[in-house]
Amino acid sequence: MPKNIDDMIVPERRRSIRNIPIPEGRRKSDSRGSKASLDGLKKRSNVLVSEPTVEETTSLPPRRPHIPRHSRSRRQKIWLASGAGLLVLLFAVLSLFDGATLAYVPKSALLTFENEVYTARKTGEGNLFYSVVKLSREKGLSVPAGSEGEVSRKASGSIIVYNDASVESQKLVENTRFESPAGKIYRIQKAITIPGKKMVNGVSTPGSIEVTVYADQPGEAYNSALTDFTVPGLEGSARYTTIYGRSKTAIAGGFVGMEKMVKAEDLTKAKGELEALLKADLWEEATAEVPEDFILFPSLSSFVFEEMPQSAGEGSNVSVNLRGHLYGVMFKKSDLSAFLAGKKIALTKDELLDITSFDSLNLSFAGTPPADLLPVNEINFKVSGSTTVLWRTDEVALRADLAGRPKRDVAAILKNYPTVASASATVRPFWKTTMPEKSDKIYVKKLSIE
Numbered sequence: 325m326p327k328n329i330d331d332m333i334v335p336e337r338r339r340s341i342r343n344i345p346i347p348e349g350r351r352k353s354d355s356r357g358s359k360a361s362l363d364g365l366k367k368r369s370n371v372l373v374s375e376p377t378v379e380e381t382t383s384l385p386p387r388r389p390h391i392p393r394h395s396r397s398r399r400q401k402i403w404l405a406s407g408a409g410l411l412v413l414l415f416a417v418l419s420l421f422d423g424a425t426l427a428y429v430p431k432s433a434l435l436t437f438e439n440e441v442y443t444a445r446k447t448g449e450g451n452l453f454y455s456v457v458k459l460s461r462e463k464g465l466s467v468p469a470g471s472e473g474e475v476s477r478k479a480s481g482s483i484i485v486y487n488d489a490s491v492e493s494q495k496l497v498e499n500t501r502f503e504s505p506a507g508k509i510y511r512i513q514k515a516i517t518i519p520g521k522k523m524v525n526g527v528s529t530p531g532s533i534e535v536t537v538y539a540d541q542p543g544e545a546y547n548s549a550l551t552d553f554t555v556p557g558l559e560g561s562a563r564y565t566t567i568y569g570r571s572k573t574a575i576a577g578g579f580v581g582m583e584k585m586v587k588a589e590d591l592t593k594a595k596g597e598l599e600a601l602l603k604a605d606l607w608e609e610a611t612a613e614v615p616e617d618f619i620l621f622p623s624l625s626s627f628v629f630e631e632m633p634q635s636a637g638e639g640s641n642v643s644v645n646l647r648g649h650l651y652g653v654m655f656k657k658s659d660l661s662a663f664l665a666g667k668k669i670a671l672t673k674d675e676l677l678d679i680t681s682f683d684s685l686n687l688s689f690a691g692t693p694p695a696d697l698l699p700v701n702e703i704n705f706k707v708s709g710s711t712t713v714l715w716r717t718d719e720v721a722l723r724a725d726l727a728g729r730p731k732r733d734v735a736a737i738l739k740n741y742p743t744v745a746s747a748s749a750t751v752r753p754f755w756k757t758t759m760p761e762k763s764d765k766i767y768v769k770k771l772s773i774e
Contacts, residue, residue, distance in 0.1 A: 422756065423765040426726065426734070428747035431715040432773045435668050435679070437707040441690045442667070444655070445702040452663040456697045457620060457652040458534060459606050459613075462632060464643040465594045470587035477633050479539040479546040479578030481571065483510075483553060487518035488530035489566040494518045495699075502537055502553035502569050508546050510537035510553070510575065517699035518567065530566075533698060536630060536647075537569075539578055548575040577633030584642050586634065594644040595631070602648030603627055610650055618654050623688040624705060625652035626697065651697040653705075657682075665713045675743075676716040685709040712773065715743035719770075723763040730758050745773075 444452040460482060483502065487494045495517050502510045512535050519531030537553075539546030553569035586594070607622065614620050632645035661679040665671065679685075690704040697703075718741075725737050726749075734749045751759060760766055 422752055422760060423767065424726070424749060424751045424759050425767045425769060426722070426747055426749050427769045427771055428717070428738075429745045429771045429773055430717060431743050431745045433665075433669060433713050434710060435664060435713055436710040437664075437685065439706045439708045440667070441704055441706045442663070443702055443704050444653075447701065452655070452659060454653050454655050454703065457610055457614065457650070457654050458698065459610055459650045460534065460647060461602060461606055461609070462645060462647045463598050463602050463605070464635070464645040465598050466637040466641045467586050467590050467594045467644050469584035469640050469642045470590065471585050472582055473585045475579055475581060475583040475585075476542045477577055477579045478542045479544075479548070479575045480536055480630075480632070481548075481575035482534055482573045483537050483569040483571050484532050484534055485516065485518050485567070485569045486530040486532050487567055488521050488528075489563045491520040491522065493520050493531065494563070494567055496555070501540075501556050503556050504548060504551050504553055506548070506551075508548065509540040509556075510546070511540060512537055514696075515699075534572060537575070539575065542578060543580045544578050546575065546578045550574060579633065583634070584636070584640070586642050586644060591644060595629075595646060598644065598646040599627075599629055599648065602629065602646060603650075606648055606650040610652055614654060617657050619657050619660065619682055620652045620654050621682075621687045623686065624703075625650060626693060627651075653697065653703060661713065664707065669713075677713045678716060680712045680714055682711065684711045714773070717741060717743045717770075719768045723766045723768055726759050726766050727763040728759060728761045732757075734759075 442452065444454045446454065446456075485496070496512065496515060498513065498515045499511050500516075502512070504510070516533055516535050518533050521528055521530045523529070548571075550571040550573075552571070554564065555567055555569070558564040558567055606627065607625075610620060610625075628649040628651070630647040630649075632647050634645060635643045637643040658676070658678065660682075661677050662671075664679065664685075665677045671677070686708045687705050690706045694700045694703065722737075722741060725740070726734065729737065731749055731751055734747070738744050738747055749759075751757065
């Protein structure tokens with residue numbers, strides 16, 4: 325069958341990179357080299373290797389996008405504006421924390437003592453004043469019983485004796501009687517002096533003293549719960565109702581009969597242990613109760629111990645009981661600082677000083693310590709050791725003087741404060757040269773002299 329001419333025309337195909345003709349010279353050289361290389365590779369490895377196509381060997385580098393010049397200029401302006409805004413914000417934040425600090429080193433002096441003797445009093449004018457701290461505590465220790473024996477023991481307990489009669493102190497002699505509402509008589513074993521009444525916050529407050537009383541007779545009949553007491557020796561006078569006693573502890577320990585007893589050597593050992601324990605407990609309690617602006621010296625303190633009635637312990641043991649009393653001389657720190665400094669340095673009445681540490685000073689009684697610190701009105705003590713004293717600066721007035729002043733005026737202002745040895749001022753933010761207008765934004769910091 326004859327063919328139409330249309331059947332013999334090859335349809336036109338879409339051109340692609342695969343159909344781009346290769347120059348003749350390059351095609352021949354490339355084909356020879358490629359063919360030879362491929363043939364050799366096939367012979368050496370016996371691996372079928374396909375010939376790469378033009379698409380596989382041809383790669384075009386990525387084109388960088390073209391950024392118009394006006395776009396780059398706009399970006400630079402945005403960055404500059406952002407940086408300027410952040411800078412303004414930073415300055416604004418720093419301005420919110422404006423203030424100033426004045427750090428100063430106070431004027432100081434060294435005080436040295438070599439057993440100088442001084443006097444302190446409870447009352448009076450122009451003196452170093454002191455007060456007496458008194459604490460009591462009881463403690464028991466279980467000890468094996470050695471035997472059993474006949475016991476005749478008087479009851480005892482602590483009472484507070486009050487003086488609401490006058491501002492004058494009242495003395496009571498040894499063996500003064502105190503009578504309970506039940507008619508039982510108890511006595512003190514040593515003389516006491518009851519302080520007079522005084523005004524406290526506009527209210528009259530009776531003077532008082534703590535003392536131990538002992539039953540007039542042995543036996544359980546004198547054991548008593550908390551109660552009040554009168555002083556029979558004052559009956560018929562106005563003081564009979566204004567000088568009186570009130571229980572602090574129960575009256576206990578009275579006993580007559582057979583009781584377990586502790587050997588003498590065991591009793592002595594137990595008392596020694598109890599005294600050591602009571603000293604530690606009483607001193608810890610005293611230092612915890614002393615106000616922060618007061619100081620108590622161990623060398624100006626005394627301990628008194630009373631043997632309490634023994635009591636039954638666990639099993640065949642006996643509890644040895646002891647009552648301890650601490651009497652300590654207490655000074656106000658500022659008063660003691662001014663008093664001791666005034667003995668070594670010429671001071672005006674307006675100068676205030678503080679001793680940095682009392683630990684390096686040793687204060688002790690001069691001569692024989694008083695047998696009882698409560699009734700005496702003065703003590704003599706000696707001082708040895710060295711310490712540093714610092715002058716006190718009126719920091720409130722200093723802040724007020726600095727407020728609103730240029731930083732360059734600080735040195736001139738400090739000339740009015742001789743209690744300042746040296747100082748440095750810092751103002752915030754750093755670009756300001758004037759102290760804050762408000763004094764509460766000026767922080768005054770006292771530096772150590774070391």
